[in-house]
Amino acid sequence: MDSTWGCARFFHLLLPLCLILMINGVEFCYGGITSTYLRDKNLSLDMPLHSDVFSLPAGYNAPQQVHITQGDREGKGVIISWVTPDELGSSTVLYWAEDSKVKNIANSTVVTYKYYDYNSGYIHHCTIENLEYDTKYIYEIGDGSNARRFWFITPPKVGPDVPYTFGLIGDLGQTFDSNKTLTHYELNPAKGQTMLFVGDLSYADCYPNHDNTRWDTWGRFIERNAAYQPWIWTAGNHEIDFVPEIGEYEPFKPYKHRYFVPYRAANSTSPLWYSVKRASAYIIVMSSYSAYGKYTPQYKWLTNELPKVNRSETPWLIVLMHAPMYNSYAHHYMEGETMRVMYESWFVEYKVDVVFSGHVHAYERSERISNIRYNVVNGECTPMSDQSAPVYITIGDGGNQEGLVTEMTEPQPSYSAYREASFGHGTFEIKNKTHAYFSWHRNQDDYAVEADSLWFHNRYWKSSEQLAVASYR
Ligand SMILES: *[C@@H]1O[C@H](CO)[C@@H](O)[C@H](O)[C@H]1NC(C)=O
Ligand SMILES: *[C@@H]1O[C@H](CO)[C@@H](O)[C@H](O)[C@H]1NC(C)=O
Ligand SMILES: *[C@@H]1O[C@H](CO)[C@@H](O)[C@H](O)[C@H]1NC(C)=O
Numbered sequence: 001m002d003s004t005w006g007c008a009r010f011f012h013l014l015l016p017l018c019l020i021l022m023i024n025g026v027e028f029c030y031g032g033i034t035s036t037y038l039r040d041k042n043l044s045l046d047m048p049l050h051s052d053v054f055s056l057p058a059g060y061n062a063p064q065q066v067h068i069t070q071g072d073r074e075g076k077g078v079i080i081s082w083v084t085p086d087e088l089g090s091s092t093v094l095y096w097a098e099d100s101k102v103k104n105i106a107n108s109t110v111v112t113y114k115y116y117d118y119n120s121g122y123i124h125h126c127t128i129e130n131l132e133y134d135t136k137y138i139y140e141i142g143d144g145s146n147a148r149r150f151w152f153i154t155p156p157k158v159g160p161d162v163p164y165t166f167g168l169i170g171d172l173g174q175t176f177d178s179n180k181t182l183t184h185y186e187l188n189p190a191k192g193q194t195m196l197f198v199g200d201l202s203y204a205d206c207y208p209n210h211d212n213t214r215w216d217t218w219g220r221f222i223e224r225n226a227a228y229q230p231w232i233w234t235a236g237n238h239e240i241d242f243v244p245e246i247g248e249y250e251p252f253k254p255y256k257h258r259y260f261v262p263y264r265a266a267n268s269t270s271p272l273w274y275s276v277k278r279a280s281a282y283i284i285v286m287s288s289y290s291a292y293g294k295y296t297p298q299y300k301w302l303t304n305e306l307p308k309v310n311r312s313e314t315p316w317l318i319v320l321m322h323a324p325m326y327n328s329y330a331h332h333y334m335e336g337e338t339m340r341v342m343y344e345s346w347f348v349e350y351k352v353d354v355v356f357s358g359h360v361h362a363y364e365r366s367e368r369i370s371n372i373r374y375n376v377v378n379g380e381c382t383p384m385s386d387q388s389a390p391v392y393i394t395i396g397d398g399g400n401q402e403g404l405v406t407e408m409t410e411p412q413p414s415y416s417a418y419r420e421a422s423f424g425h426g427t428f429e430i431k432n433k434t435h436a437y438f439s440w441h442r443n444q445d446d447y448a449v450e451a452d453s454l455w456f457h458n459r460y461w462k463s464s465e466q467l468a469v470a471s472y473r
């Protein structure tokens with residue numbers, strides 16, 4: 001079940017390496033803060049199937065698992081998705097601006113899939129484009145008697161000084177802790193407007209034969225938030241669902257049928273990697289579990305993508321990927337290393353502000369460091385302070401049934417600024433083109449308590465200021 005035992009073994013090979021580096025006097029092994037917070041170490045328990053969060057909406061064939069995501073490049077579009085369990089039913093969306101009397105109708109694409117002995121319901125995906133910016137829309141789905149009504153607010157027009165708040169959750173699952181994480185996010189006074197979800201959604205693959213009814217329960221669980229604000233999706237390893245032993249050969253089959261994203265608008269050829277602009281942010285989503293070596297489609301796409309980012313239009317450059325490139329926990333140690341080798345120099349060159357990842361079921365924030373000097377010949381493998389480098393934040397602590405990881409590499413490496421094995425969520429509050437505020441909230445506290453936080457100074461605009469200062473000298 002847990003595909004990670006292999007990396008725990010690997011870690012034992014690395015420990016002596018760290019000692020050798022210390023003996024040679026390399027400053028590899030002293031670092032930031034390892035929180036001593038005392039937490040409940042009990043394994044997260046799944047919420048039982050009869051829990052309130054999984055309850056079915058009233059009425060025969062009522063639309064369920066309603067969720068929305070961005071539907072175009074700039075935030076004037078939305079994709080509304082839902083499932084009808086018994087029959088196709090109505091596939092149209094009725095929608096209108098809150099203050100308008102004119103109601104519009106949009107059609108959907110409907111897909112179904114089979115997975116081992118599971119047959120999905122009818123999965124509807126309705127893309128609506130050319131909405132007004134910064135406007136509250138009401139939408140209604142269903143057939144009259146089982147009709148359900150929701151709403152969402154479109155983002156402001158893309159621009160450099162547009163304040164906007166993103167939420168951050170990873171590795172959520174469907175345990176009592178998952179519910180606590182989502183509840184704390186909802187109650188957070190920062191009021192996240194869009195969720196950046198860094199992968200590992202339902203953990204359906206942890207049940208016998210990847211019991212896909214757990215994809216349905218998860219969809220019902222998150223509806224209370226995801227029907228009202230877009231969740232920007234990243235695929236994790238628990239989305240792969242590749243099980244040849246039971247005849248399931250198509251990677252990401254359930255995920256790709258259930259979670260549509262606007263990848264074509266980003267000229268991507270796959271929903272697993274894409275980008276969107278939203279308010280003052282440019283968000284690049286990458287896939288840790290698709291080919292990303294040189295010449296691959298993802299590589300080719302990213303080669304064209306990074307130079308396209310116009311920091312005068314979207315000052316904040318954010319990258320999402322499931323497996324972290326910097327991680328000092330023993331669990332999943334160095335799993336992101338190949339991705340780092342491929343792309344870290346680009347992230348530095350293009351001054352990415354922050355890279356958010358999940359996968360490791362804990363929290364960690366890095367210093368601004370890079371390890372791009374290193375090549376196999378020079379042996380200079382110690383990450384160095386680098387003001388053009390992103391901050392790497394691991395936030396795979398949503399609360400899934402695999403529990404927290406607590407074992408860390410010791411001592412804490414100098415590139416690790418803060419680490420703590422607790423469940424929680426984050427918010428990234430963009431204030432203007434130079435300042436953004438990140439905070440992390442552990443579940444054990446009141447939802448308003450920040451266990452870790454950092455003011456972000458935009459890399460592009462900061463460096464312009466620095467250049468200006470330098471030119472006066
Ligand atoms: C952990 O679980 C045990 C058994 O259910 C319970 O008695 C204990 O209070 C729990 N610990 C915490 C810190 O909640
Ligand atoms: C999940 O959280 C919500 C909101 O706090 C609460 O109403 C609900 O009872 C919780 N459900 C479970 C099963 O914990
Ligand atoms: C929706 O699809 C139906 C059936 O294909 C078609 O008659 C109708 O014109 C479509 N409506 C819109 C708004 O595209």
Ligand SMILES: *[C@@H]1O[C@H](CO)[C@@H](O)[C@H](O)[C@H]1NC(C)=O
Nearest residue numbers: 073264265266267268305308
């Ligand atoms: C996608 O490619 C087309 C054709 O090359 C180009 O016109 C368009 O600007 C590209 N869109 C994006 C978002 O890069």
Ligand SMILES: *[C@@H]1O[C@H](CO)[C@@H](O)[C@H](O)[C@H]1NC(C)=O
Nearest residue numbers: 159160309310311312313314
């Ligand atoms: C970048 O964005 C700014 C502000 O929207 C715009 O004036 C400028 O023309 C854009 N630059 C390019 C190369 O598109």
Ligand SMILES: *[C@@H]1O[C@H](CO)[C@@H](O)[C@H](O)[C@H]1NC(C)=O
Nearest residue numbers: 161430431432433434435436
């Ligand atoms: C940007 O926001 C920060 C933090 O709120 C503030 O201190 C700064 O003055 C703002 N900059 C401008 C130009 O308004």
Ligand SMILES: [Fe+2]
Nearest residue numbers: 200236237359
């Ligand atoms: Fe993962």
